[in-house]
Amino acid sequence: MNYSETLDYLFSRLPMYQRVGPAAYKNNLDNTLQLDNFYGNPHRHFKTIHVAGTNGKGSVSHMLAAILQSAGYKTGLYTSPHLKDFRERIRIDGKMIPENEVVNWVENYKVNDELQKIEPSFFELTVAMAFDYFANEKVDIAIVEVGLGGRLDSTNIITPEVSIITNIGLDHTALLGDSLEAIAKEKAGIIKNKIPVVIGTTQNETQQVFTEKAGELYAPLYFADREYSVRYAMNDFDGNQLLAVEKNGKQIYRHLKLDLKGAYQQKNLPAVLKTLEFLKTKGWGISQENIETGLAEVSKLTGLLGRWQVLDVNPRIVCDTAHNADGLTEIVKQLEQTPYKKLHVVFGMVNDKEPEKILKLLPQNAAYYFTKANIPRALDENVLAKYAAGFGLKGQAFSDVNDAYNEAKKSAGKDDFIFVGGSTFIVAEIL
Structure with missing residues (x-):
């Protein structure tokens, strides 16, 4: 082999x-x-x-x-x-x-x-x-x-x-x-x-x-x-x-x-x-x-990757592998302390988490790009978007992580902030 x-x-x-x-x-x-x-x-x-x-x-x-x-x-x-x-x-x-x-x-x-x-x-x-x-x-x-x-x-x-x-x-x-x-x-x-x-x-x-x-x-x-x-x-x-x-x-x-x-x-x-x-x-x-x-x-x-990792500037792009309620609580705290004009969030989850416990933590004043990693365990992006809408999170659904990421980059201005996360596997596909 x-x-x-x-x-x-x-x-x-x-x-x-x-x-x-x-x-x-x-x-x-x-x-x-x-x-x-x-x-x-x-x-x-x-x-x-x-x-x-x-x-x-x-x-x-x-x-x-x-x-x-x-x-x-x-x-x-x-x-x-x-x-x-x-x-x-x-x-x-x-x-x-x-x-x-x-x-x-x-x-x-x-x-x-x-x-x-x-x-x-x-x-x-x-x-x-x-x-x-x-x-x-x-x-x-x-x-x-x-x-x-x-x-x-x-x-x-x-x-x-x-x-x-x-x-x-x-x-x-x-x-x-x-x-x-x-x-x-x-x-x-x-x-x-x-x-x-x-x-x-x-x-x-x-x-x-x-x-x-x-x-x-x-x-x-x-x-x-x-x-x-x-x-x-x-x-x-x-x-x-x-x-x-x-x-x-x-x-x-x-x-x-x-x-x-x-x-x-x-x-x-x-x-x-x-x-x-x-x-x-x-x-x-x-x-x-x-x-x-x-x-x-x-x-x-x-060689550590994926811990509040800065991928680009103008707009500033950060990814993080936090994927549970405690981890994402810390991420939201840091987002609240980060200056930007508009927030864009590329987000996906796996299907054995409880989305309600996580989605209720996320900021509503952001543009979301819901997506699904290429693994059997991933939560369908349309199901995720439907769950998210119940918590006032608005955005589009993308079946491919890189399509979601590219749309976020296309939509973001130089003073905006793009966050990529929700699942280790979302971050993995971006990296």
Whole structure:
């Protein structure tokens, strides 16, 4: 197989949650454990940090990877989903796994599976590939982002240096539970015996869940936002955020530069800083300069895409992968703080979300371009437009994402603002 044929095998032959939804979700770790055992338990050959949460886990993972890279450590990074290229999911020091490595690994798996008969999902196989690649390349540490939930996620076979749970929101409720407490219990499944756990955001509904689980496992528990306070100071010439940071009321940074431009990153940073504290106590050599360099160059060092990413100016065009109520609440807050003459929104959703909870958050004083990503799980653009009309959101429907995007660009003046989002897959097609 060549690389294109290999991707076709991965995307078409294996159940993939991002494309088909809950039908691809496995409610046990049997396949993961079998695959891991077959490849010689590669996850035991490198250190890890495990990152779960409803929103922010990707940004936290990339920030940590950038800082560790700046400190000179060979750093693996496993994230999902990808936006432009499958290989974004598996990186070492910011470089994607080579195409030939993907091809050879999948061919080897197909031969061996004739004997094993494991029949994994797309995600199970991708995790096995990542862990095997990281072990073979002898990474010093890997930042491993949970795919879905935590307790039953394929990544949850590792025993990390630190476990991180960024926050809890109502997402994937059909699989994880229909309350914050129920979802928190699933996310808390990554907490391990005596391993420190960092909670990014203190929430009344979930605090007790984490406290009890950590207590059962004698895991030191820390709520990062109780120790670290982050606020916006100003933007530099390039639009990067300069943030003021306090720890326990004492200023530790006056102008900490962060090249991720979304205001919501201020909520993600405490979990990063608290995690670095633990790593330093365990002997990891991470200097103040490493932290400052890593945060100032996250996108450059790790290749992060789709987080309040500026695509153009005059008109200013921004895309963001936020796709649930909590994430889009933060997006709307930033839109309200952004100057423009008129707002244009290219918007699509997947069909297993509850559109009412999201559409009611969106601004009515905008021109909408409703559309549908090219995946089976996408919500029909005409259905979306009909739902949206009930919330006073007016616009046109387009069956193709790029048609919607091009119409928005054609309609927008140089002082207008175009936002693209609602679904990771809408952003992926634009990028």
